[in-house]
Amino acid sequence: MSIWEQFSLEGKVAVVTGGTGVLGGAMARGLAAAGARVAILGRRAAKAQEVADDINAAGGAAMPLPADVLDEAGLRKARQTLLQTWGRVDVLINAAGGNRPDATVFGDLTFFDVSRAALEGVVGLNFTGTVLPIQAFGELMAEQGAGSIINISSMAAQKVLTRVIGYAAAKAAVDNLTRWLAVDLAQKHGPGLRVNAIAPGFFIGEQNRALLIKEDAEDPSQPAATDGRGNAGAGARTSFRSLTARGRQIIDHTPMGRFGEPDELVGVAVWLASDASRFVTGIVVPVDGGFSAASGI
Numbered sequence: 186m187s188i189w190e191q192f193s194l195e196g197k198v199a200v201v202t203g204g205t206g207v208l209g210g211a212m213a214r215g216l217a218a219a220g221a222r223v224a225i226l227g228r229r230a231a232k233a234q235e236v237a238d239d240i241n242a243a244g245g246a247a248m249p250l251p252a253d254v255l256d257e258a259g260l261r262k263a264r265q266t267l268l269q270t271w272g273r274v275d276v277l278i279n280a281a282g283g284n285r286p287d288a289t290v291f292g293d294l295t296f297f298d299v300s301r302a303a304l305e306g307v308v309g310l311n312f313t314g315t316v317l318p319i320q321a322f323g324e325l326m327a328e329q330g331a332g333s334i335i336n337i338s339s340m341a342a343q344k345v346l347t348r349v350i351g352y353a354a355a356k357a358a359v360d361n362l363t364r365w366l367a368v369d370l371a372q373k374h375g376p377g378l379r380v381n382a383i384a385p386g387f388f389i390g391e392q393n394r395a396l397l398i399k400e401d402a403e404d405p406s407q408p409a410a411t412d413g414r415g416n417a418g419a420g421a422r423t424s425f426r427s428l429t430a431r432g433r434q435i436i437d438h439t440p441m442g443r444f445g446e447p448d449e450l451v452g453v454a455v456w457l458a459s460d461a462s463r464f465v466t467g468i469v470v471p472v473d474g475g476f477s478a479a480s481g482i
């Protein structure tokens with residue numbers, strides 16, 4: 186098999202939960218461009234249809250698969266629809282997730298005030314919302330004896346990021362699940378079943394936009410004319426003028442000096458989904474512009 190054939194997803198079927206969102210949508214488009222047929226699973230049916238339409242218009246193959254990752258009956262129905270349409274599943278990306286404000290220690294809210302409902306809500310979405318789709322679609326992979334599961338973690342799982350207590354705990358659980366399940370599935374169902382995770386650094390998403398950039402600013406994920414240190418033409422660096430204090434702290438601790446672009450996750454997603462990574466399981470790959478390597482000094 187040539188190296189390009191190893192990376193090809195031709196003939197494979199992928200499900201992307203949260204394919205309706207910024208990062209999941211970019212990865213879904215990337216898998217389709219690499220040859221996979223892609224099901225866009227998300228709570229927002231109209232958005233799932235829109236992403237699938239985009240992919241189909243670009244010459245790929247996609248279908249909407251509306252479902253809530255916390256609704257087991259809905260996931261079973263989605264699995265049935267997938268089987269009736271494409272007959273199999275080879276790749277599952279778990280990108281549905283995110284934080285919620287009431288599980289965030291900020292302003293007047295201290296750690297001691299965070300409610301049980303808020304904690305359970307954020308852990309439910311990010312952790313249980315990863316487990317349930319794996320139970321629904323991973324079972325088919327186990328029957329096939331092959332499949333690649335890719336969970337979406339976060340830097341919050343590896344480094345202490347202030348404020349995001351519930352989200353950090355939930356993503357740490359996703360990392361642990363990734364390793365645990367990699368061992369369990371390989372031992373019980375053979376080496377064709379793999380589980381890995383991607384830990385994105387900081388990307389401008391729908392949920393964190395207001396936390397990172399000022400309202401009237403241009404999108405700093407786009408190349409800036411000058412960087413934050415005043416170097417004209419540096420292009421890829423983020424202009425500090427547009428950042429909130431927290432956004433600036435993040436860029437200060439990101440050696441590459443900018444936020445990620447959603448399609449910068451595609452290379453790793455395709456690698457982990459494809460046979461090119463067939464001896465790789467149980468790892469968490471940072472895609473973070475060096476954030477996790479830097480000490481801040």
Ligand SMILES: NC(=O)c1ccc[n+]([C@@H]2O[C@H](COP(=O)([O-])OP(=O)(O)OC[C@H]3O[C@@H](n4cnc5c(N)ncnc54)[C@H](O)[C@@H]3O)[C@@H](O)[C@H]2O)c1
Pocket residue numbers: 202203204205206207208209226227228229252253254255279280281282283284310314337338339340384385386387388389390391392393
């Ligand atoms: N944006 C970042 O910088 C960043 C960094 C690290 C990790 N992440 C993680 O990446 C993933 C995607 O983040 P994003 O920035 O694209 O967020 P996003 O909000 O753009 O996308 C999340 C998508 O999941 C869907 N969703 C939410 N709850 C759902 C549910 N119960 N069932 C089905 N679908 C549901 C939403 O409708 C949305 O379309 C999340 O797990 C997030 O925690 C994001």
